[in-house]
Amino acid sequence: MRFSALCASALVTMGLAASGHAETLIVNSYGGPYETIIRERIIEPFEAKFGIDVVYDAVGSASQDYAKIKATNGRPGFDVVVMTASQSLEGCKEGLLEEFSPDEVPNLVHLSSVIAGVAGPCGAVHEVQYLSLLYRKDKLPEQPNSWNALLDDRLEGKIILPTFQNVMAAYLMEIFSVAHGGDLLDNVDPGFAAMAKLAGQSIGFEQSSSVMETYIKGGEVWAMPFWNGRAQLLVDSGLPVDYVLPKEGSIPLVATLNVPKHAANREAALRFVNFFLEKASQEAWVTGYKVGSVRTDIDVPDDIRARQITTEADLKALLLPDLAAVASRLSAWGERWERDVVAVAK
Amino acid sequence: MAVIAFSTPKEPIHTGLPIKGFLPLTAPSIVLMLFFAIPMGMMIGISFQSQTAGGPTFASYSRFFSNDLVLAGLTRTVVMSGLVAISVTVLAYPLAYYLARSTSRWRTIIFALAIAPELAGVVLRTYGWLIILEDRGFINSALMWTGMISEPLPLSKNLFGVVVGLTHVILPFGVLSLLTSLQGINPNLEKSAQILGASRLDVIRHIILPLSVPGIVSSLLIGFTMAASAYATPALLGGAGFKVMATMVYEQVLFYLDWPFAAVMANVLLILMLTAGFVGSRLESRLHQKLHL
Numbered sequence: 001m002r003f004s005a006l007c008a009s010a011l012v013t014m015g016l017a018a019s020g021h022a023e024t025l026i027v028n029s030y031g032g033p034y035e036t037i038i039r040e041r042i043i044e045p046f047e048a049k050f051g052i053d054v055v056y057d058a059v060g061s062a063s064q065d066y067a068k069i070k071a072t073n074g075r076p077g078f079d080v081v082v083m084t085a086s087q088s089l090e091g092c093k094e095g096l097l098e099e100f101s102p103d104e105v106p107n108l109v110h111l112s113s114v115i116a117g118v119a120g121p122c123g124a125v126h127e128v129q130y131l132s133l134l135y136r137k138d139k140l141p142e143q144p145n146s147w148n149a150l151l152d153d154r155l156e157g158k159i160i161l162p163t164f165q166n167v168m169a170a171y172l173m174e175i176f177s178v179a180h181g182g183d184l185l186d187n188v189d190p191g192f193a194a195m196a197k198l199a200g201q202s203i204g205f206e207q208s209s210s211v212m213e214t215y216i217k218g219g220e221v222w223a224m225p226f227w228n229g230r231a232q233l234l235v236d237s238g239l240p241v242d243y244v245l246p247k248e249g250s251i252p253l254v255a256t257l258n259v260p261k262h263a264a265n266r267e268a269a270l271r272f273v274n275f276f277l278e279k280a281s282q283e284a285w286v287t288g289y290k291v292g293s294v295r296t297d298i299d300v301p302d303d304i305r306a307r308q309i310t311t312e313a314d315l316k317a318l319l320l321p322d323l324a325a326v327a328s329r330l331s332a333w334g335e336r337w338e339r340d341v342v343a344v345a346k
Numbered sequence: 347m348a349v350i351a352f353s354t355p356k357e358p359i360h361t362g363l364p365i366k367g368f369l370p371l372t373a374p375s376i377v378l379m380l381f382f383a384i385p386m387g388m389m390i391g392i393s394f395q396s397q398t399a400g401g402p403t404f405a406s407y408s409r410f411f412s413n414d415l416v417l418a419g420l421t422r423t424v425v426m427s428g429l430v431a432i433s434v435t436v437l438a439y440p441l442a443y444y445l446a447r448s449t450s451r452w453r454t455i456i457f458a459l460a461i462a463p464e465l466a467g468v469v470l471r472t473y474g475w476l477i478i479l480e481d482r483g484f485i486n487s488a489l490m491w492t493g494m495i496s497e498p499l500p501l502s503k504n505l506f507g508v509v510v511g512l513t514h515v516i517l518p519f520g521v522l523s524l525l526t527s528l529q530g531i532n533p534n535l536e537k538s539a540q541i542l543g544a545s546r547l548d549v550i551r552h553i554i555l556p557l558s559v560p561g562i563v564s565s566l567l568i569g570f571t572m573a574a575s576a577y578a579t580p581a582l583l584g585g586a587g588f589k590v591m592a593t594m595v596y597e598q599v600l601f602y603l604d605w606p607f608a609a610v611m612a613n614v615l616l617i618l619m620l621t622a623g624f625v626g627s628r629l630e631s632r633l634h635q636k637l638h639l
Binding site: 061063064066067070090163165203204205206207218220327330331334335338339342343345 | 503585586587597599601602604605
């Protein structure tokens, strides 16, 4: 009798203890302004709505996070991670990421199929940026409207390029390829030829976007390719800079939410992904982080709509390479970049 | 008269059952097995994997030895590591000798200063050198301000910058290995030689240098292996065109996602360092024999 009473009280105590602790979700993404905005606009409303505690892990870049998922065979210690469409495709092919279905993530049906399909079944596209041409307004009084402006003699020694290990480099080469008569995948000779010319008048290469940023902030660089979301943050900071989507077009950076295959808190992770894709969340994110969305039904102010990708027409105007095909060519392109582009840099 | 003697116990120390003698090795052996041997075995296994489906293959090894860019990276690694090893040893030697012989009250302060760089992280120190060496850095700005140069000197984004940065990072290890060796040399040997008429230079050439060969070899090996495996300093100070094995492994793992090729590179790097260690120990033993030590 006494033993039964002890067991009963232990069970009640355990039950109370369990109910007292909220569910926890570990979200891995970026630090800096991204962290501040995602906490305020997405994480705090999510915690309030579902009573789930979010632990934010800002350690590591998307490629480092993917390497961790691969090394641990889908058990990296976080439940949701922000990566790119390329990593989503690769992780899905390797069986390392959870495949999303509209049953579990209902908001997937609201995403434009133009871009959502690019990331495959394991990537929920929550944000899209495009490669823009960022320039100093105080040095270039006329707004450049073409990528070829980077080849102008006036910009000799005044531009900086990404290293090939920053995906901006491959995309820029592909854009130049299309602009100069080639294509996105098979005939990229014009792209490499243009990049070699560009390297000849650049001051060098930097891998990190945040380091590239310092050059244009300091005025040593007058123009460079840059993701438009980050470019907008620079504009908002009051620097004499602006950015354009050049007339030849641009390739987007498709950012995705992913759930590792063996995430410890799978259900909460799927809820978070769905919550991020809610109309209100996407509106909050687009206006907060100043990026585009693949939910074309969102309501955002006109000034944001004018500069971001928010409509079906904007999405259709983008150059969209087959990311799996790009991934299979990256290694060869990387070697060609070393021989044809880096070799001619000053 | 001083006598150099490498003494060994005349009687072996018996500790009962032979297994007891190995007990102290148990913990380090387990740690090495778990965190070195097994991961190394896995890495060797990965190097024979195919990027696509299929059985074991030598494709990544074949690619390594037929790719001129990769072989250039390997050569660059050897040259860089060799230069760092030499500069660390040359700079550390006089400092270690001073620390070994001095009785000055400044000795402790100088020792602390020699080791102090280790208190800051590698990345922090490398960024420090970047601020000093880059085109718009301290040295170039100062020289251009004084009118001594009109264009920045190429001090960073090249081999020079990386060797300077790595020498600073590895110097304390060189000092420590040489200090241990120099402290083991009986000071009376130098005094005796000088009493018998040897000049200071003769003492250095014929007594100190030969007796400190183990420390010199050790410093060269530490400098070479630490430089060959360094990532942050070559990545930050070397620039886009300066690829060494460590930075290439990083690219293959994180950007190209070609782990088999990365494993091949890492294995070659390991073999390079093992070869350096083997050559170093052979060199040391030959010098010992030649000098009748």
